[in-house]
Amino acid sequence: VQEKEELIEEWQPEPLVPSVPKDHPALNYNIVSGPPTHTVTVNGKKCINFASFNFLGLLDNEKVKSAAQASLKKYGVGTCGPRGFYGTFDVHLELEERLAEFMRTEEAIIYSYGFATIASAIPAYSKRGDIVFVDEAACFAIQKGLQASRSSIKLFKHNDMADLERLLKEQETEDQKNPRKARVTRRFIVVEGLYMNTGDVCPLPELIKLKYKYKVRIFLEESLSFGVLGERGRGITEHFGINIDDIDLISANMENSLASIGGFCCGRSFIIDHQRLSGQGYCFSASLPPLLAAAAIEALNIMEDNPDIFQTLRAKCERIHKALQG
Amino acid sequence: MANPSAVCNGHLHHHHHQKQNNLLKSGIYKKNGITKGAKKNGVSNGTLYKKTFIEHFEQAPMYVAVLTFLGFGVGTIFGYLRDFMRACGLEKRHIAAEREEQKDFVPLYQDFENFYTRNLYMRIRDNWNRPICSVPGPQFDLMERVTDDYNWTFRFTGRTIKNVINMGSYNYLGFAETDVNALKTVTRELQKYGTGVCSTRQEMGTLDKHVELEQLVAKFLGVEDAMVFGMGFATNSMNIPALVGKGCLILSDELNHTSLVLGARLSGATIRIFKHNNMQSLEKLLREAIIYGQPRSRRAWRKIIILVEGIYSMEGSIVRLPELVSLKKKYKAYLYLDEAHSIGAVGATGRGVVEYFGMSPDDVDVLMGTFTKSFGAAGGYIAGKKDLVDFLRTHSHSAVYATSMCPAVAEQIIRAMKCLMGLDGTTQGLQRVRQLGKNTRYFRRRLHEMGFIIYGNDDSPVVPLLLYMPGKIGAFARRMLQKNIGVVVVGFPATPITESRARFCVSAAHTREMLDTVLNALDELGDFLRLKYSRYSKSSHPELYEETRLELED
Numbered sequence: 001v002q003e004k005e006e007l008i009e010e011w012q013p014e015p016l017v018p019s020v021p022k023d024h025p026a027l028n029y030n031i032v033s034g035p036p037t038h039t040v041t042v043n044g045k046k047c048i049n050f051a052s053f054n055f056l057g058l059l060d061n062e063k064v065k066s067a068a069q070a071s072l073k074k075y076g077v078g079t080c081g082p083r084g085f086y087g088t089f090d091v092h093l094e095l096e097e098r099l100a101e102f103m104r105t106e107e108a109i110i111y112s113y114g115f116a117t118i119a120s121a122i123p124a125y126s127k128r129g130d131i132v133f134v135d136e137a138a139c140f141a142i143q144k145g146l147q148a149s150r151s152s153i154k155l156f157k158h159n160d161m162a163d164l165e166r167l168l169k170e171q172e173t174e175d176q177k178n179p180r181k182a183r184v185t186r187r188f189i190v191v192e193g194l195y196m197n198t199g200d201v202c203p204l205p206e207l208i209k210l211k212y213k214y215k216v217r218i219f220l221e222e223s224l225s226f227g228v229l230g231e232r233g234r235g236i237t238e239h240f241g242i243n244i245d246d247i248d249l250i251s252a253n254m255e256n257s258l259a260s261i262g263g264f265c266c267g268r269s270f271i272i273d274h275q276r277l278s279g280q281g282y283c284f285s286a287s288l289p290p291l292l293a294a295a296a297i298e299a300l301n302i303m304e305d306n307p308d309i310f311q312t313l314r315a316k317c318e319r320i321h322k323a324l325q326g
Numbered sequence: 327m328a329n330p331s332a333v334c335n336g337h338l339h340h341h342h343h344q345k346q347n348n349l350l351k352s353g354i355y356k357k358n359g360i361t362k363g364a365k366k367n368g369v370s371n372g373t374l375y376k377k378t379f380i381e382h383f384e385q386a387p388m389y390v391a392v393l394t395f396l397g398f399g400v401g402t403i404f405g406y407l408r409d410f411m412r413a414c415g416l417e418k419r420h421i422a423a424e425r426e427e428q429k430d431f432v433p434l435y436q437d438f439e440n441f442y443t444r445n446l447y448m449r450i451r452d453n454w455n456r457p458i459c460s461v462p463g464p465q466f467d468l469m470e471r472v473t474d475d476y477n478w479t480f481r482f483t484g485r486t487i488k489n490v491i492n493m494g495s496y497n498y499l500g501f502a503e504t505d506v507n508a509l510k511t512v513t514r515e516l517q518k519y520g521t522g523v524c525s526t527r528q529e530m531g532t533l534d535k536h537v538e539l540e541q542l543v544a545k546f547l548g549v550e551d552a553m554v555f556g557m558g559f560a561t562n563s564m565n566i567p568a569l570v571g572k573g574c575l576i577l578s579d580e581l582n583h584t585s586l587v588l589g590a591r592l593s594g595a596t597i598r599i600f601k602h603n604n605m606q607s608l609e610k611l612l613r614e615a616i617i618y619g620q621p622r623s624r625r626a627w628r629k630i631i632i633l634v635e636g637i638y639s640m641e642g643s644i645v646r647l648p649e650l651v652s653l654k655k656k657y658k659a660y661l662y663l664d665e666a667h668s669i670g671a672v673g674a675t676g677r678g679v680v681e682y683f684g685m686s687p688d689d690v691d692v693l694m695g696t697f698t699k700s701f702g703a704a705g706g707y708i709a710g711k712k713d714l715v716d717f718l719r720t721h722s723h724s725a726v727y728a729t730s731m732c733p734a735v736a737e738q739i740i741r742a743m744k745c746l747m748g749l750d751g752t753t754q755g756l757q758r759v760r761q762l763g764k765n766t767r768y769f770r771r772r773l774h775e776m777g778f779i780i781y782g783n784d785d786s787p788v789v790p791l792l793l794y795m796p797g798k799i800g801a802f803a804r805r806m807l808q809k810n811i812g813v814v815v816v817g818f819p820a821t822p823i824t825e826s827r828a829r830f831c832v833s834a835a836h837t838r839e840m841l842d843t844v845l846n847a848l849d850e851l852g853d854f855l856r857l858k859y860s861r862y863s864k865s866s867h868p869e870l871y872e873e874t875r876l877e878l879e880d
Contacts, residue, residue, distance in 0.1 A: 077703050078502055080698065186434060280559075
């Protein structure tokens with residue numbers, strides 16, 4: 001017993017956090033005074049804003065702001081509860097309907113934080129023992145979702161369909177060795193519409209072909225491509241002209257083009273309804289403040305009424321690309 | 327003030343003490359609640375706890391457990407019957423089905439996993455996800471919805487049920503309000519900044535509003551620095567992995583919230599669980615960990631961190647902070663306190679469990695909390711020493727990858743906090759905290775008198791009322807709605823299978839009349855549904871009650 005007491009006395013833990021040097025580049029944030037629209041005042045200096053994800057310029061739109069003000073007067077700020085316990089407002093239901101209509105799917109589900117959307121959606125379907133094929137350049141939220149799901153992860157080289165096919169073939173041979181297990185192992189491919197880390201688009205038509213050949217489900221993460229690609233901003237499925245029912249789940253966040261906060265998933269009811277009971281970020285967290293939901297609805301209205309903003313955006317992107325490439 | 331209450335409380339304790347001895351003799355035992363707590367407070371730990379710590383976890387009579395299992399059994403048998411009939415085609419399939427083109431894919435859901443959802447949850451599904459169409463204050467308006475096919479689908483009739491008393495929303499201090507004066511600054515900021523931020527903290531997302539908010543939070547809690555995040559759930563799940571990693575040990579309470587469990591799992595550290603609020607179990611684990619080290623290599627642990635919550639949302643119990651801090655100091659572990667429900671709700675000026683126990687915020691290493699509950703907004707914070715917060719600013723996943731908080735929401739938190747601290751020139755904040763305390767104690771006392779089984783600490787505004795049987799869950803919630811009162815009921819899997827409960831959240835905005843309406847309705851319903859399982863109703867000691875009532879209404 002004496003020995004035990006000595007051990008307890010002697011043990012020294014590490015400090016809770018290692019000390020951070022004062023000149024660490026990420027320590028002192030750039031402070032933006034005022035709204036982060038096209039011109040920002042950073043640390044006191046006026047600059048042109050090429051850093052925010054304000055793709056459609058809806059951040060300082062008057063209509064969006066007045067919709068949010070009206071909602072503030074009616075509902076206050078917070079929702080004081082998760083969706084299951086009186087945290088479901090009629091604006092949430094309306095936003096879900098509008099998003100499903102806009103994306104032409106059966107149902108949509110809203111999360112209160114963009115990061116939590118894909119990070120809760122993946123573990124709701126993919127569990128320990130399932131296999132997920134994911135692109136190397138997947139964003140951090142996807143990585144966290146995969147980590148939380150505890151499935152086996154197979155990375156394929158960025159946008160390299162040959163590499164993915166090789167992995168799928170390997171998996172097929174594995175399956176033939178153990179057909180019983182193969183019958184219950186779910187398989188998923190997780191890709192992004194527009195990659196955050198590299199800025200290019202995934203080859204969706206080839207992926208659909210692979211999906212039906214090897215019987216794998218596709219989860220598409222469209223945070224950056226929603227409201228950017230496609231004739232009317234419906235994302236990469238519209239860009240390539242693919243039937244939206246071919247994609248099992250589309251997840252996007254509303255923090256880029258829609259200039260609000262939060263995220264949504266859309267797809268067929270068969271798939272989306274499951275998240276209402278098993279999506280952790282949905283069931284165990286307070287719902288989206290209604291003023292942000294009202295702002296998103298108004299932003300959707302603007303997107304539907306003015307389809308030419310997507311043309312404008314694309315023309316500007318092409319111009320910049322040409323100019324930078326020389 | 328101090329002296330008479332000491333005598334009162336001593337008196338009260340004495341009675342508790344005696345009662346337990348009688349019960350122990352008659353063979354009815356209790357969970358780790360009154361028995362040990364009362365003895366400790368009376369004798370050895372009298373110095374550690376500055377006020378009495380009374381928690382109740384009464385067990386129901388045996389016949390209740392038997393009937394509960396019977397109820398679930400009958401439900402399961404019918405479930406199998408229904409599944410069989412659906413498989414044969416005798417009954418219509420209501421759930422959405424897989425696409426024709428994908429019928430030969432591996433099935434997405436195993437039938438068995440959804441058995442409980444399909445057969446038991448579906449029957450009483452109308453008690454959850456009830457949509458509202460007004461501010462979630464002390465009273466709200468519900469949208470009326472009916473089902474034509476036994477809860478498989480709902481449709482809205484278009485009518486609203488007005489002025490339903492709200493006993494379900496987390497509105498502890500009543501800041502969920504639409505009063506134009508109160509929201510003046512929020513309206514102004516919304517007009518100035520818009521709704522979104524479109525960037526992460528480390529890029530272009532740190533607005534001056536965030537800096538102002540962080541400084542205010544640090545001042546409110548009495549710590550060196552604080553950092554705010556956009557979502558409470560994400561605060562835990564993204565920052566715990568930044569603080570601990572492989573080779574560290576996490577000791578987490580049995581009943582911790584999903585966000586803490588997820589954060590602990592994502593960090594990669596070893597997790598060990600100790601019994602709920604049980605300091606002996608925790609001490610045993612701590613000693614074992616330090617003496618024996620890591621499981622296979624026997625190397626010493628790099629760090630040991632204890633994850634607890636201030637108020638547990640399903641039990642209503644308050645963490646035993648003084649004992650915890652003395653343990654932590656003795657064994658050199660770190661303490662992570664999640665004050666999601668307790669910030670603003672307990673403590674003399676609303677500063678949480680640290681103030682409630684009269685301790686200093688320096689004793690807790692990481693103070694975490696959310697703004698959703700008491701402040702009527704959204705988001706979370708982590709506060710503590712400057713080193714800690716600096717580290718989180720550079721290394722937290724949220725700062726690098728996740729969007730920052732909406733500025734209008736930040737303004738709501740700022741005005742609520744200023745109101746609480748008294749910086750806006752009124753004493754409204756303090757009044758709200760006092761009103762919440764009064765409401766809580768009144769509500770709990772009356773429920774105890776009526777004979778219901780209530781869990782939790784006498785000072786916690788979260789009041790779980792035990793229902794036990796699955797049939798009563800649906801009946802209770804529906805009948806309360808008929809009486810125009812909205813309640814929250816919880817069953818398996820959020821609670822153990824035999825302990826389904828109704829959970830009330832008392833708010834500072836509730837008036838005495840509203841509470842009385844609810845209590846009368848509960849009284850009637852309790853007799854009708856036979857929910858009054860408690861074997862010790864306090865009304866047998868009316869003279870004690872007179873004394874405590876005098877003490878409270880000062």
